[in-house]
Amino acid sequence: MIPSRFEYYRPDDIRGALAVLNEHGDDARVMAGGHSLIPMMKLRMAEVPHLIDLQGIAELRGIAIDGAEISIGAMTTQHDLIAHAGLADAAPILREAALQIADPQVRYMGTVGGNVANGDPGNDMPGLMQCLDARFELVGADGTREVAARDFYEAAYMTARDDEELLTRIRFTATGAGYAYEKQKRKIGDYATAACAALISRDGDRIGSASVAMTNLSDVPVWSQAAGDALVGSTGDAAAIKAATDAALADIDPTGDNRGPVEFKKHVAGIIISRAIARALSRA
Amino acid sequence: MGKQIVKLTVNGEEHELLAEPRELLIHVLREKLNITGPHVGCETSHCGACTVDMNGRSVKSCTVFAAQADGAEITTVEGLGTPDNLHVLQEMFKEHHGLQCGFCTPGMITRAHRLLQENPNPTEEEVRFGMAGNICRCTGYQNIVKSILAAAAELNAAREAAQ
Numbered sequence A: 001m002i003p004s005r006f007e008y009y010r011p012d013d014i015r016g017a018l019a020v021l022n023e024h025g026d027d028a029r030v031m032a033g034g035h036s037l038i039p040m041m042k043l044r045m046a047e048v049p050h051l052i053d054l055q056g057i058a059e060l061r062g063i064a065i066d067g068a069e070i071s072i073g074a075m076t077t078q079h080d081l082i083a084h085a086g087l088a089d090a091a092p093i094l095r096e097a098a099l100q101i102a103d104p105q106v107r108y109m110g111t112v113g114g115n116v117a118n119g120d121p122g123n124d125m126p127g128l129m130q131c132l133d134a135r136f137e138l139v140g141a142d143g144t145r146e147v148a149a150r151d152f153y154e155a156a157y158m159t160a161r162d163d164e165e166l167l168t169r170i171r172f173t174a175t176g177a178g179y180a181y182e183k184q185k186r187k188i189g190d191y192a193t194a195a196c197a198a199l200i201s202r203d204g205d206r207i208g209s210a211s212v213a214m215t216n217l218s219d220v221p222v223w224s225q226a227a228g229d230a231l232v233g234s235t236g237d238a239a240a241i242k243a244a245t246d247a248a249l250a251d252i253d254p255t256g257d258n259r260g261p262v263e264f265k266k267h268v269a270g271i272i273i274s275r276a277i278a279r280a281l282s283r284a
Numbered sequence B: 001m002g003k004q005i006v007k008l009t010v011n012g013e014e015h016e017l018l019a020e021p022r023e024l025l026i027h028v029l030r031e032k033l034n035i036t037g038p039h040v041g042c043e044t045s046h047c048g049a050c051t052v053d054m055n056g057r058s059v060k061s062c063t064v065f066a067a068q069a070d071g072a073e074i075t076t077v078e079g080l081g082t083p084d085n086l087h088v089l090q091e092m093f094k095e096h097h098g099l100q101c102g103f104c105t106p107g108m109i110t111r112a113h114r115l116l117q118e119n120p121n122p123t124e125e126e127v128r129f130g131m132a133g134n135i136c137r138c139t140g141y142q143n144i145v146k147s148i149l150a151a152a153a154e155l156n157a158a159r160e161a162a163q
């Protein structure tokens, strides 16, 4: 399993990476941790004549917490996310989700930027970022723009990012809401059969706000407005959780594959969604 | 797209070699440097038999390009102990039957070494979680976990005695 030949670049700033992207267009691609891209290149499902390794770009690293405003550099690894005490305090759902991704070796290499830019419906961070209402910073030759995670995913492996743009940072506002990331997988190192992120806050004895998003249950991550609406204003009793779960299930479109047929996936999704909501509520 | 010079420090020794960027670190180690501790189990980033320590992180060397590793410090099982002077982890794997065929063992020991650096006193559950990237087809894991817990106790006792 040897990939086809490529020219290797290791620029030390964003400008250098953009220059190679602009020069070679479709023939160039960036690599972060390489733990989605290298397996694809080894299978020759991806051919990358010009490979730009981002590991030397210091400005893509680092986690900054300014009150409730969180900014995470694209090259931050899942291991870094888990180990960061400030982040675990401010937005513990990130740590909970990152701990459920792959295995220790993969988490040392896999980055949050690569995970959200990849566009694989199996990746866990896109749904999580939609739940958090995060924004992705994209930098290209023409400047910098921000796209909401909820607007970023178009189809499997198709995103709002232009081929000549880099995803540089992820930003969101931490809310202090009760949180949960629930994931069902067949074994360690497997992608989700179904996963669900939930953030819920109370306002007195009622639910004041709720955000529910799902992983690997459609060709894109699914943020369910209707599931949130079903919870807000309720007490969060069993009937409300059931209504929200039904609403979320109406928004997904799983396909049958080696993780099971559509009926099974919907069944698993229902359980995972209800668990995520109940656990987030218990922490709200 | 020719070969490029790749500098690696492996087990404390500096190497400079010519490699195509697409060559995988596991093949560079095994075929160019004759360091055959890390094994190729699956080639698909799942089994952990190829695990080495790269810049203080456990990585699957079948999923790292030679060019990507340029400048890195790498430790393999060969850098931990020798047949005459086994590392405590190797000693404990021997003692507690932490291996049968031995194919997964270099990866297991290299990974366990990093795990104990990060968490010198792990619970059984933490050992199982921290070793989840390494697959063994023989032992059923029970004795691997036992070996690592025993090594942790041994290393901690040695540290205390030294203080």
Ligand SMILES: Cc1cc2nc3c(=O)[nH]c(=O)nc-3n(C[C@H](O)[C@H](O)[C@H](O)COP(=O)(O)OP(=O)(O)OC[C@H]3O[C@@H](n4cnc5c(N)ncnc54)[C@H](O)[C@@H]3O)c2cc1C
Binding pocket: A029, A030, A031, A032, A033, A034, A035, A036, A037, A038, A039, A054, A074, A075, A100, A101, A102, A103, A106, A109, A110, A111, A112, A113, A114, A115, A117, A118, A122, A123, A124, A125, A165, A166, A167, A168, A189, A190, A191, A192, B044, B045, B046
């Ligand atoms: C055995 C195994 C199990 C796994 N299990 C899971 C799992 O359960 N859940 C999960 O979410 N992931 C899983 N992964 C994937 C892993 O988390 C990847 O590392 C991650 O999806 C991609 O991150 P990366 O840094 O490795 O990106 P890369 O592989 O380097 O890149 C992925 C894609 O994103 C693009 N890209 C990367 N960075 C940028 C950037 N800054 N700007 C623009 N484009 C960019 C690349 O061009 C490429 O197309 C698994 C991987 C393995 C090998």
Ligand code: FES
Binding pocket: B039, B040, B041, B042, B043, B044, B045, B046, B047, B048, B049, B050, B051, B060, B061, B062, B063
């Ligand atoms: S050979 Fe590298 S993970 Fe199996």
Ligand code: FES
Binding pocket: B098, B099, B100, B101, B102, B103, B104, B105, B135, B136, B137, B138, B139
């Ligand atoms: S001892 Fe045989 S695979 Fe682990």
